[in-house]
Amino acid sequence: MHIPGMSRRELLAAMIAAPVVAAGKLPTDAVAVAKCPSYDEDQVALLGQMFGQLGGLGRLVKNKTVTVKVNLTGSPALKFQGKPLGVTHYTHPKQIGALAHLMDKAGAKRVRFVESAWATAGPLEEYMLDSGWNVRQLKSAATSVEFVNTNGAGDSKKYVKFAVPGGGWVFPSYHLNKVYDETDVFVSLAKLKDHATCGVTLAMKNIFGITPAAIYGDDAGEHEPNEAPTKGRVNTCHFGKRQPASIAAPEKDPASSREPGHRMPRITAELAAARPIHISIVDGIETVTGGEGPWIRGLKYVQPGVMIVGTNPVTTDTVSTAIMGYNPRDLKGQGVFARCDNTLLLAEQLGVGSADLKQIEVRGVKIADAMFRFAG
Amino acid sequence: MLFAFAVLATAADWVPARWNSADPKLLELVAQTPVNCLLVERQNWSAGFSQEAARARVATLGVVRPGDDLKELPERAKAAGLAGIVFEGAFEEAALGLARAALKDSRLAAVELGPRTRIRWDGDDPVIGTHQGVWPGINATDDDGKAKAAPSGAPWIDTNTGFLRFARSLAKGEVWIGNVPPKGSVIPVARYLQAIGDAAIVGARWVVALDADFEKRLLEREEAAIKDWKRIGDHLRFFEEHKEWRTFEPFAQLAIVQDVDSGGLISGGILDMITVKHTPVRPVPGRKLDDGKMAGSKMAVNVDPAALPDSQKEVLRRFTRGGGTLLTAPPGWRFPPQRANQITLDKEDIEKLDTIWKEVNSMTGRRNLGARLFNVASMLSNLSGPAAGKPLVLQLVNYSDYPVENITAHVIGNFTKAQLLEPGAPPRKVNVYENEEGTGIEIDKVSSLAAVVLE
Numbered sequence: 001m002h003i004p005g006m007s008r009r010e011l012l013a014a015m016i017a018a019p020v021v022a023a024g025k026l027p028t029d030a031v032a033v034a035k036c037p038s039y040d041e042d043q044v045a046l047l048g049q050m051f052g053q054l055g056g057l058g059r060l061v062k063n064k065t066v067t068v069k070v071n072l073t074g075s076p077a078l079k080f081q082g083k084p085l086g087v088t089h090y091t092h093p094k095q096i097g098a099l100a101h102l103m104d105k106a107g108a109k110r111v112r113f114v115e116s117a118w119a120t121a122g123p124l125e126e127y128m129l130d131s132g133w134n135v136r137q138l139k140s141a142a143t144s145v146e147f148v149n150t151n152g153a154g155d156s157k158k159y160v161k162f163a164v165p166g167g168g169w170v171f172p173s174y175h176l177n178k179v180y181d182e183t184d185v186f187v188s189l190a191k192l193k194d195h196a197t198c199g200v201t202l203a204m205k206n207i208f209g210i211t212p213a214a215i216y217g218d219d220a221g222e223h224e225p226n227e228a229p230t231k232g233r234v235n236t237c238h239f240g241k242r243q244p245a246s247i248a249a250p251e252k253d254p255a256s257s258r259e260p261g262h263r264m265p266r267i268t269a270e271l272a273a274a275r276p277i278h279i280s281i282v283d284g285i286e287t288v289t290g291g292e293g294p295w296i297r298g299l300k301y302v303q304p305g306v307m308i309v310g311t312n313p314v315t316t317d318t319v320s321t322a323i324m325g326y327n328p329r330d331l332k333g334q335g336v337f338a339r340c341d342n343t344l345l346l347a348e349q350l351g352v353g354s355a356d357l358k359q360i361e362v363r364g365v366k367i368a369d370a371m372f373r374f375a376g
Numbered sequence: 377m378l379f380a381f382a383v384l385a386t387a388a389d390w391v392p393a394r395w396n397s398a399d400p401k402l403l404e405l406v407a408q409t410p411v412n413c414l415l416v417e418r419q420n421w422s423a424g425f426s427q428e429a430a431r432a433r434v435a436t437l438g439v440v441r442p443g444d445d446l447k448e449l450p451e452r453a454k455a456a457g458l459a460g461i462v463f464e465g466a467f468e469e470a471a472l473g474l475a476r477a478a479l480k481d482s483r484l485a486a487v488e489l490g491p492r493t494r495i496r497w498d499g500d501d502p503v504i505g506t507h508q509g510v511w512p513g514i515n516a517t518d519d520d521g522k523a524k525a526a527p528s529g530a531p532w533i534d535t536n537t538g539f540l541r542f543a544r545s546l547a548k549g550e551v552w553i554g555n556v557p558p559k560g561s562v563i564p565v566a567r568y569l570q571a572i573g574d575a576a577i578v579g580a581r582w583v584v585a586l587d588a589d590f591e592k593r594l595l596e597r598e599e600a601a602i603k604d605w606k607r608i609g610d611h612l613r614f615f616e617e618h619k620e621w622r623t624f625e626p627f628a629q630l631a632i633v634q635d636v637d638s639g640g641l642i643s644g645g646i647l648d649m650i651t652v653k654h655t656p657v658r659p660v661p662g663r664k665l666d667d668g669k670m671a672g673s674k675m676a677v678n679v680d681p682a683a684l685p686d687s688q689k690e691v692l693r694r695f696t697r698g699g700g701t702l703l704t705a706p707p708g709w710r711f712p713p714q715r716a717n718q719i720t721l722d723k724e725d726i727e728k729l730d731t732i733w734k735e736v737n738s739m740t741g742r743r744n745l746g747a748r749l750f751n752v753a754s755m756l757s758n759l760s761g762p763a764a765g766k767p768l769v770l771q772l773v774n775y776s777d778y779p780v781e782n783i784t785a786h787v788i789g790n791f792t793k794a795q796l797l798e799p800g801a802p803p804r805k806v807n808v809y810e811n812e813e814g815t816g817i818e819i820d821k822v823s824s825l826a827a828v829v830l831e
Contacts, residue, residue, distance in 0.1 A: 077530035077753030082778020122742055129750035132782035134818070136809070 026354040029312035030054060030361040031319040033370050036285050037305045039087065043098035047281075050309040051102065053363040060279060060311070062107035064184035068099060071191050071206045072115045073293050076131040080294040081301060085131050087286040088301055089293045091189050093133040095283055097141040099189065104142030112146045112179055113138075116209050119230050121152035150177035152214040152227040159215070159225070159247065162274040166350060168252065169266040170240075174274055175215050175248035185278045188313060192284030192304065192320055194374055195292045197238065197260045198343055199336040200324065202317040203280030203310075204272045204352075205343060208264070211237065211271070220245045237267055261332070261340030269346035272313055276352075280316035282308040284323065289374045304372035306365075314353025315360045318344055325373030328355050336375070387460075387485055387502040388550050389619075390435060391612055393584035396420065397595050400428035405594065405602070407432055409609030410616045415439050415462050415554075415583060426457025435459040437487060442467050446475040450482035460485025464507050464554065466494065466716075489554040489583070492539065492641040492719055495547075502549040505583075508719045509555030510534045510643045512574035513567055514754060514775045530652065530753040533775050537756055538647030539719070540580040541626075542640040545659040550622075551580040557587040565604035566777060569611045569799075569824040573773035576615040577758040577825075579622040584608065607800070611825060614799035618769075618827070624760035627768055628656035629745040629788075631673040633692070635662035638680035638711040639729075644720045646679060649733055656746030656759045662688065670695045675745065677736055678704045680711055703739050705732050744813045750784040755822070759787070766791075770817075770828040783819040791815040791830040798826045 032053040036046050051057040070091040079085060086092035096113060103111045117127040124147040125135045139145050153159055160181040163173040180186070190206035198205050211233060214225035218235040223246045235241040238260040243250045257263065284306040290298040306323055310316030321328040321344065326336040328344050344355035354360060357367075390413035395406070398420040406414065406429075413435045416425075426436045438458045440446065442465045453461055461479055463472060463486065472488075479486045488496065489507040496504060515532045536553055543551045553575050557563045568584070575582035586594065593601035615621070632647055639645040640661065650657045660669045662680070665688045670676065678684070678692060681704045696702045705711075709732065712725040721729060742748070747759050747770065754776035761768040768787065774780050794806040794817050806828055807818040817828060 075530065075753075076751070079754075079776075079778070082776055084781060126742070126750065129784045130753070132751040132780075134782065136816075 026348060026351065026356075026359070027312045027315070028354045028356075028359040028361075029310055029315050030363050031308060031310035031316050032363045033319065033323070033365045033367065034307045035305055035365055035370060036307050037303070039092050039094045039285055043094045044101055046307060047095070047098050047102055047309070050307060050364065051106075054309065054311060057102055057106040060106075061103055061185050063109050065110045065112070065182060066103050066108045066185045066187060067112045067114055067179060067183040068096075068187040068189050069207050069210060070096060070113055070115050070189050071209065072117060072127065072131060073209065074295060075118045076127065078294045080288060080299055083301060086133075088288050089191060089193060090131060091191060092283060092285070093128075093131075093138060095189065095281070096133075097138050099187075099281070100138065100141035100145050104144075108142075108185075110144045110146065111142055112148055112183075114148045114150050114177075114179055114210070116151040116177075116212055117149045119213065119232060121149055121154070121214060121227055121229055123147070124149040148177070148179050150179060150210060151212050151217075151229055152225065153177060153212070154179075159212070161248075164270040164274045164350075166273075168270045168274075169346075170251055170256070170263055171244075171249055171267065171270060172252055173249045174211060174271060175244075176210055176275065177212055180210060180275055186275060187279040187281065188277045189281045190283065192282050192287050192306070192308070192324065193292050194289055194324075194336070196296050197264045197340060198268060199265075199338075199340050200317070200321055200326065200343075201292050202282050202320045203277060203313040204317050204347060205268050207271050207275065207277065208237075208268050210275060215245045215248050218242070222246065238264055265341040265343040265346050268343045269350055269352070272347050272352050273350040277313040278311060280308075280310050280313045282316060282320045284308065284320070284372065289376070302372070302374075306370045306372060312353040314344055314347045314355055317347075318353075318355045318357060319360060319362055319367060322357055322367050323370050323372065325371055325375055328357060387487075390503065390550075390581075391616060392437075392552060392581060394439075394554075394556070394586070396591055398422040398425040399595075400425050402595060403428055403432050403434065405597075405605060406434055408606060410613045411584065411609070413437060416458070418444065421452070421456035421458065423455065423457040426459075430457065430459075435485075437462045437485065439464050441465045446471055449475050450478050450484055453479070453484055454482065458484070460487065462487045462489055464489045466491050487552070489552065491717060493636070493714060493716060495543070497546050497636070500548070503552055504543070504547050504549055505552030505554055507554040507556075508717070509536045509539075509553045510720060511555060511558050511567075512536060512570050512775065533652060533754075533756060534643070535574055535648055535651075535756055535775075536580075536643055537574055537578050537651055537758070538645055539641060539643050540575055540578045541647055541651075541657070541758075542634070542659045542661070544579045546640070546661045546664065552583055553580055554583040554585070556585040561587055562589045563587045564777075565607055566824060568604075568608050570773055570775050572608065572611045572615070573771075573825040574756070577756070577771035577773055579624075584612070610800040614797070614825060618797075620762070621760065621769055621771070621827075624762055624769060626656060626658040627746045627759045627761045628658040629672065629674040630655060630740060631658045631660045631670060631676040632679065633660045633662055633665055633676060633684075634679040634711075635683065637714070638662070638683060641714060642719065642721060644726075645729065646677065646733065646736065649729075650736065650740070651756055651758075653737075653740075654747070654749040654752055654755075654757050655740050665691055667691055667694060670700070673700060675701045675739060675743075676703070677732070677739075678702060679732070681705060682710070701739060703732075703735050744786060744788055747785050747787045748813065751780065751782055754780060755783075766831055768830040770830065772822055772826045772828075774822050774824055779821050779823045781821045783822060785817045785819070785828070786811055786813040786815070787817065787830060788814045791817075794828050794830045796826055796828050798823065
C-alpha cells in the first residue's frame with residue numbers, strides 16, 4: 001500500500017496507531033442538502049426542513065446541553081473586500097440565531113455557542129461584537145443561550161482531557177475547556193471553504209478551533225496555561241516548533257514530520273475522534289474560494305447557495321467536498337489534497353465515519369444539482 | 377488693508393486649502409465649499425485674484441519656503457492683496473524672526489507650517505501648525521513592505537491624530553497640519569475624506585491639498601472631479617457646522633503625561649497606540665500638569681518621569697493617593713530622542729517603546745475608560761464633551777475603502793437618546809440601551825465620517 005506523500009514509516013505508524021475500521025462498519029449517516037441563494041432567506045425554515053429530513057432535531061437535543069462550535073477564524077479585524085465576516089469566512093450570525101431558536105423549540109436544555117477566539121481569552125460576546133454581530137439579538141433567540149470563549153479555562157478554571165481513540169498520531173489526547181465535557185450534543189457549525197493547509201475546511205476542520213491557545217498557543221506557558229493568550233497556535237500545532245503547555249500531553253513523536261500538511265489533517269481527525277461531533281452543519285450559502293480567510297492570497301467571494309447538514313462529520317464533510325467539485329477520496333498529492341493528507345480518510349481510519357460517497361445517502365438536493373466547483 | 381485686518385480677526389475660523397491657480401473664475405469652485413483661506417504659491421500671487429477672493433470672503437495667504445527671498449515681503453504681499461504669509465518649512469530662525477516682525481508691523485498674518493519640533497507653543501499666533509504629517513490611511517504592509525498575510529490582528533492605521541491630540545492640548549490657538557499627498561500619487565476621494573477627518577475629529581484642521589491629477593482635473597472643471605470636490609466640501613462643512621466640538625475636552629479616564637521631548641510630537645507613538653485600541657485618552661502636556669488636568673482620570677501614564685519637576689511629581693503622587701493608578705516608564709527609560717525631521721518611530725524605537733506599551737496595554741486591559749468600541753478595526757475615534765458633561769460626542773473616521781456596519785459602543789454614563797450625524801445626510805436616531813458599563817449604542821453603518829451625539 002502506498003499513499004503519495006506519506007513515507008513508509010509514517011504509513012506504518014498511522015496503521016499501528018489508528019485502528020482501521022472495516023468499511024462496512026463505519027457510520028454512514030445520511031446527509032441533507034438544500035439550496036439557499038442568500039442569508040435573506042428564512043434560515044429557521046431552511047434548517048428546520050433539513051433537520052426534518054434527518055429525522056427531526058427533537059430526538060437529538062431534547063433536554064440536552066448543546067454546544068455549538070462556530071467558525072470565527074482569524075481576527076475579526078480582517079474583512080475580505082469590506083464584506084461582513086459572515087458572508088465570507090465566518091459563520092453567519094443569522095444561522096446562529098436560527099439554530100438557537102430551533103434548538104430551543106426542540107427542547108434543548110441549554111445552548112452554548114463556543115469558539116476559541118483569535119488571540120484572546122476575553123468574553124466571546126465581545127469578540128462577536130467586534131465581528132459586527134448583534135449579540136443582544138442572538139441572546140434573545142432562545143431561552144438559554146450562552147457564549148463561551150474556550151481559548152482558556154474560563155470561569156471553570158479547569159481543563160478536561162480528551163483521549164484520542166487508538167492513541168492518535170500527533171497527540172494522544174487533548175486538554176480542552178470544560179464546556180466540551182459538559183456537552184450532550186456537540187454541533188460543528190462550519191463554513192464551506194478551501195483551506196491552504198488541509199485542502200478543505202468543513203465540519204471537522206472547524207473543530208481545530210476547540211483547542212485552547214492557553215495550552216496550544218504560541219505564547220502558552222511551558223508548563224502552565226497562559227490564560228491571557230495573544231497569539232495563534234501555528235508554532236505548536238501547524239509546525240510543531242514547540243510543545244503545548246505540559247499540563248497537556250506532548251507530541252507522541254517529536255521526530256515526526258513538521259510539515260503542516262502532514263500534521264494538521266491528523267490533528268483535525270484526532271480531535272473529531274476525541275470529541276465526537278453529533279451534528280455537522282456546513283454553510284455554503286455565501287463563502288470564499290481559494291482559502292480559509294483574507295490572509296490567503298487569491299481569495300474570491302462566491303455564492304454557492306448550498307447548505308449541508310448531517311449527523312456524522314465524515315459523511316457530511318464527504319458530501320460537502322463532493323459538492324465543492326473535489327474527489328473526497330483523493331490521496332495526498334491529488335486534487336485538492338495536493339499538499340496535504342486527506343482529513344476525511346484519516347478520520348475514516350479512526351472509525352469516525354465513512355468517506356465513501358457510495359455508502360452515504362443524500363437527502364434533499366442531489367450532489368450534482370448542488371455542485372459548485374471551488375477550483376473554478 | 378482694511379480687508380486684511382478683518383481676515384486677521386477671524387484667523388481662528390479659517391478653513392485652509394492649497395490653491396494652484398490665479399484664475400478668479402475658478403473661485404466659484406471654492407465657493408461651493410467652506411474653504412475660506414487659500415494658500416497660494418508665489419507664482420500665483422495676484423492682486424486681481426486676491427481682490428476677487430476677498431469679495432467672496434476668502435482670504436489669500438502667500439506661501440514662502442526656505443531659500444525664498446524674504447526681503448520686502450510685506451510690500452510684495454500687500455501688492456498681491458494677500459492677507460498674510462505662510463512660512464512653510466525649516467527657516468533660519470533669525471531671518472524668520474525679521475520677516476515675521478515686518479509682517480506684524482504691516483498687520484499681515486503669519487502662519488508657520490514648519491517642522492513639528494519648531495512649533496511655537498508659547499507664542500500668540502492664532503494658528504500654529506506644521507507641514508509634517510503622515511498620509512492617513514490603513515497601512516497594509518509589513519516591515520518589509522510586503523502585503524500582510526496572517527490571520528492576526530487589526531491593521532495599523534497611519535494617522536496624525538496622536539500628535540494632533542497632543543498639539544491641541546498644548547496649543548493656545550488653532551492647529552493646522554499641512555501634509556500633502558505622497559508625491560506622484562493619485563488619491564481616491566475617500567482618502568481625502570479620511571485626511572479631513574483624521575485632523576478634524578481631534579479639533580485640528582488639515583490644509584486641503586489635492587494630488588496633481590485631481591487638481592488638474594478640478595481646475596479644468598471635469599465633472600467627476602467637481603463631484604469629488606463637492607464631497608470634500610461636504611466633509612469640511614460637517615465639522616465647521618459643529619465648531620463647538622473643537623472646544624470639547626476628551627471624555628477619558630486615562631491620562632497620558634508627556635511633552636515634546638517624550639513623544640508628544642511623534643506619530644505612531646503611545647497616543648496612537650492607545651487610540652488605535654479606541655481607548656479614550658486625555659493628553660496632559662508635562663508642562664501643564666496640575667491637579668485640574670488630572671481631574672476625572674483614574675489611570676495615568678507618565679512617559680518621562682525624570683522630566684517632571686518635584687512640584688509636578690507631587691501632583692501625580694496626589695493622584696495615586698486619591699486612588700488613581702499610575703504607570704511610569706521603567707527607571708532609566710527615556711523616550712527615544714527625536715531627530716530634526718523625524719515624525720514617526722524607527723523599528724528600533726518601536727521596540728524600545730514596546731516596553732512601556734505592554735505595561736499600558738496590561739493596565740488598561742478591557743477596562744472602560746470612557747467608552748469601549750466594537751467592530752471598529754478600520755476606524756479611529758474621539759470621545760469628547762463640554763465642561764458641563766453633556767452632550768458627549770463620539771466622532772468616527774473610517775479608513776477602509778468600504779462602509780463599516782454594525783458598530784457597538786459601550787459608553788460610561790447614562791444616556792437616553794443619541795443621534796448619528798454624517799456629512800451630507802440627515803441625522804439618524806441611534807438605538808440606545810442600558811448595559812452594565814452605562815449605555816450601549818448600536819450604529820448600523822458609517823461610510824467615511826460620523827459623529828454620535830449622546831444626550
